[in-house]
Amino acid sequence: MTPARTSTGTAPTRGRRPGRSTGDDREVAILATAERLLGQRPFGEISIDDLARGAGISRPTFYFYFPAKDAVLLTLLDRVTEEADAAAGDALVRLAEDPRARWRELIARFHATFGGHRDVVLACAQVRGTNAEVRRLWAEVLERWVRAVEAAIEGERARGAAPDGLPARDLAIALNSMNERVWYATFAGDGPAVAERDVVDVLLDVWLTAIYRTTTPPVSPSA
């Protein structure tokens, strides 16, 4: 796994150099403590001391493993986005054979991944406003997904299944943004939100109408 000490960027000096192994358990203990505590109270109310004590070490020792509290969350986020990438992976291959099913699969898999780590996702959404590292990582990940969707839309237009219209990139951004915000509201449960069991179908409907102008996109004549 990627080392956690990424936040300051300038100095990867701090922390355990590869070769030894004693400290690994402490690192995972911190991570586990963070994920557990995130289920109980918001990130802002968890102190470094809480994390350290939860992992059986003192506060200064925490800094041996992570440069700051946010870096823990960043590592957690990294895991989740990797899992989401893996889950999404091949959802859009052979799109032409059954577009509706493929798009639904994409959305459903993201939903499952995020829903399975909602505490982490929610916490990241919260600190994204104040932490540049989290913001950057999330922007990177989103950019990948936007590009994948953009390419898929262009593919559908090329085979004549989807009409021309908005630039594919803008459409991809808008749809991905919608998903992000709708999931946030659904998982956080504050403000107007779509019920969790409906959210995939609601999002799917908007995606299909925005891309194809119909909820039953045509399959490819061949195949």
Add this chain to the structure above:
Amino acid sequence: MTPARTSTGTAPTRGRRPGRSTGDDREVAILATAERLLGQRPFGEISIDDLARGAGISRPTFYFYFPAKDAVLLTLLDRVTEEADAAAGDALVRLAEDPRARWRELIARFHATFGGHRDVVLACAQVRGTNAEVRRLWAEVLERWVRAVEAAIEGERARGAAPDGLPARDLAIALNSMNERVWYATFAGDGPAVAERDVVDVLLDVWLTAIYRTTTPPVSPSA
């Protein structure tokens, strides 16, 4: 205007009782300082001391006017949402006469209002994660807008202009959520974002296709 001392909720005792006027300038000075500083650095990096000194008072005196730093932002947000409400106001009346123009007007007016106060909007989005008051106020406002859009969609379905489909409320939530997130990205300028001059048209396109399945909704036969 509404007094700012709303955060604790239990005790409106604190602060200047109506009748005198000396303190009003201080209050507006704090607000003005906050909005000015927000244009320079994020809310989290502005201390109460900064606000107080900017308004020409000491830190303890700040607490005479506002119960906490967040309350200042809350007051600022209140202004912006009121302005947005006023701007949006009658955009959806006579929808049937020219649906595309009316929807566009709604979106464009919100865009103009938020864009005119982007520093405040951005700051609120950031603290929403950590501040329950801001979260509640935003949820309330959003709920009003969702209801208005929901009613408009149902109206369009009733007159046969829009096909049935998703529950109108879910659709309204999804579309409003999309706007919120897309605007945030556009104004913040981090991560994948739609260019500011295109954003109204991009959002409009998704709204129209999601509601009508066409970008040129039919006008009412009468009128």
Add this chain to the structure above:
DNA sequence: ACGCCAGTCAACACCCTGTCGAGTCGAATC
């Protein structure tokens, strides 16, 4: 037997928040 280094923590310096109590001052009131 010795040095090195990952790992550990008590203690410190700092910053920010929120509160308390002692004030100042102008405008009614007597």
Add this chain to the structure above:
DNA sequence: GATTCGACTCGACAGGGTGTTGACTGGCGT
């Protein structure tokens, strides 16, 4: 014109969180 009252002000404190320093430990290679 003295007195009272309440709006308004701030110095000083207590508390809690962060990040750093410097000293200490113990195993492992030489």
